[in-house]
Amino acid sequence: MSLRVDCDGIVPAALLSLVPGRFDVIGDIAIVALEDPLLPFSMEIARAIIARRKSIRMVVRKVTKMDGEHRVARFEILTGSPATTMTVHREYGFRYRLDIAKAFFAPRLASERRRVAGMVRAGERVIVPFAGVGPFVIPAAEKGAVVTAIEKNPQAFRFLEENVAANGVASRTTLTRGDAFDRSLLPKGAFDRAIVPAPYGQDRILDSIVPAVKPDGWIHMYTFRKKHEIEGLIARYAEKGLSAETFRRCGNIAPGVNRWVFDLRKTGATDFPG
Numbered sequence: 001m002s003l004r005v006d007c008d009g010i011v012p013a014a015l016l017s018l019v020p021g022r023f024d025v026i027g028d029i030a031i032v033a034l035e036d037p038l039l040p041f042s043m044e045i046a047r048a049i050i051a052r053r054k055s056i057r058m059v060v061r062k063v064t065k066m067d068g069e070h071r072v073a074r075f076e077i078l079t080g081s082p083a084t085t086m087t088v089h090r091e092y093g094f095r096y097r098l099d100i101a102k103a104f105f106a107p108r109l110a111s112e113r114r115r116v117a118g119m120v121r122a123g124e125r126v127i128v129p130f131a132g133v134g135p136f137v138i139p140a141a142e143k144g145a146v147v148t149a150i151e152k153n154p155q156a157f158r159f160l161e162e163n164v165a166a167n168g169v170a171s172r173t174t175l176t177r178g179d180a181f182d183r184s185l186l187p188k189g190a191f192d193r194a195i196v197p198a199p200y201g202q203d204r205i206l207d208s209i210v211p212a213v214k215p216d217g218w219i220h221m222y223t224f225r226k227k228h229e230i231e232g233l234i235a236r237y238a239e240k241g242l243s244a245e246t247f248r249r250c251g252n253i254a255p256g257v258n259r260w261v262f263d264l265r266k267t268g269a270t271d272f273p274g
Contacts (some may be wrong), residue, residue, distance in 0.1 A: 006048040027087025028057035046078035071104040098133045103156035112250045120145050124192040129180030133159040136195045141169035148174045186212035193218045200224050219264040243267045
C-alpha cells in the first residue's frame with residue numbers, strides 16, 4: 001500500500017490525490033514534501049508515515065529546495081523526538097552520520113552508488129568532487145582505491161572526516177575542504193577515475209575534471225537533463241574526447257527533468273579549455 005492509501009480517511013477525498021506517493025528516509029528521519037492544501041493535515045500525514053515504518057523516529061517537511069553554496073534545504077519538524085535532525089544512515093554495510101539540515105544526502109542514489117563502486121578496481125586513483133558526507137568516497141576506498149575527496153561545505157566536511165574513520169577507510173582517502181572548481185586541487189592526469197555527483201546546473205565542473213583524468217580513464221558524470229537533450233549532450237561529450245559507454249536515468253527532480261548518469265571514457269588527450 002502507498003502513503004496515499006494510508007491517508008484515506010485522514011485527508012479529505014478532494015485532496016487525497018495531492019498526498020505524495022513516496023517519501024525519503026535518511027537514517028531514522030522521514031522527509032516528505034507537502035503541497036500547501038495539505039498543510040492543515042501535516043501532523044496526521046506524519047503519524048501515518050511513522051505507523052507505516054516503525055524504524056522512523058522523526059518526520060520532517062521539506063520547506064525549501066536545496067540552494068546556496070552548501071546545497072542544503074530547510075526543513076520543518078512535524079513530529080518526533082528528540083528534536084534533532086542528526087541521524088545515522090546505513091547503506092550496503094556502510095554507515096553515514098550527518099545532520100540532514102546541514103549536509104546534503106540523496107538516499108535514492110543508494111543502488112547507483114553501489115553500481116559505480118562495483119566498477120572501481122583496487123589500486124586505482126579516484127577523485128570525487130562534491131563529496132558530501134562520503135557516500136561515493138567510502139565504497140570506492142573500501143574496494144581498495146586511493147580516493148581524493150573534495151567538499152566545500154564545512155559541516156559536510158566534518159561528517160566526511162568522521163565517516164571515513166568510522167568506516168575504516170581513512171588510510172586510503174585524502175580529504176580536502178575546498179572548491180571543486182579550483183584546478184589547483186586537481187593534479188593534471190593524476191586519476192584513473194572520477195565520480196562526479198554534480199549539483200544541479202554545475203556541469204561546468206567537467207572543465208576541471210577532464211584534465212585531471214588520465215587518457216583511457218573513466219568519468220561517471222551525474223547531470224540533470226530532459227530526455228530530448230541527451231542525444232546532443234552525447235555529441236558534445238564526443239567532441240571533447242569523451243565516449244559515453246553507458247548512460248541511464250537515476251531519478252527525477254521535476255516533471256520531465258531527470259538525473260542521468262553517463263559512464264564516460266576519456267578516449268584521447270583532449271582537455272577542456274581553461
